Each structure stands twice: as structure tokens, then as C-alpha cells.
Amino acid sequence: MKEKNIKLENKKKNLNHWREYVACKKTNVNFHLDEEFQISNDELTIYDVPDPKAPYMSQDQLIERINWFALTFNAYNDDETQKIQKDAVSAWSEKKTLEEAYFDEGKHKNSLKYLRAILFYCQRAEHMSGPSPNYEDLMKQIISDIRNLLSK
Secondary structure, three states: OHHHHHHHHHHHHHHHHHHHHHOOOOOOOOOOOOOOOOOOOOOOOHHHOOOOOOOOOOHHHHHHHHHHHHOOOOHHHOHHHHHHHHHHHOOOOOOOOHHHHHHHHOOOOOOHHHHHHHHHHHHHHHHHHOOOOOHHHHHHHHHHHHHHHHOO
């Protein structure tokens, strides 16, 4: 029980640190953020999502925060999004990945889960094989759609 309370306290502390970082009150993420720091869709608020229109943030600060935010939802651990991705890359499939359906057809704009998965997959692809010339614009587009969905 005590260990569970400590984990809950750490999660609250990390979430508060995260929100300060997103609002540029902290300049780095050296506060216990690791692969275990996740923000569920139920917990997610607009204060957790970097604002592409924030006047207090440089472009570099914004992209850094978007990249970190992308990692707060690990789509590799989500069976549904993983199945969509795997089915799309099968040689015999004409299905599209989440990213292709989003960027090519405007799909998934009403799904927080899919938008966050798309953001995650784009961030991972950029990290593994970037830089891409339009990466920043694409990430800002996804973030804007996430913010729009949260503000409804």
C-alpha cells in the first residue's frame, strides 16, 4: 500500500513538473521523466499539450516539448494501434498506416488515442531516421488537432 502511495505521489509530482515544462516555467525535463512517464487519455488536459501559438516559446522550444509530449503515450503498448500499423505494412495489404490515413485523407481527427499514436509514430520515425524537411509542420498540425479535441 505504501509503495502504491509513493508511486501516486511521484506521478502527481511528475505531472506538475511536466506542466511547468510545457508552460516554459522549467527549461528542461531532467525531472524523473523516463519511459514510464505516461499521461493517459483520461488524465490528459490542454495544459499537458504544448501550444504551437504560445508567444513565450521559440520554435526550438516548441518542437522539443512536442517531441517529449509524443512520448507520454507509448503507442507500441497499444494493441489496437499496433494492429493497424502492422496490417498496413503487410505486403498484401492496401490498408494505410494511421499517419497515412491522417495526412492523406484527414482521418482520425476525432480520436485522441489515434492522434496521440500518430504523434508518437512520427516522433519515433524522426528519431530513428530523420531529419525530415516538413517534420515540424506535421507535428504542429497533429498537436493543434489534439488541442482542438481537448478544448471541445
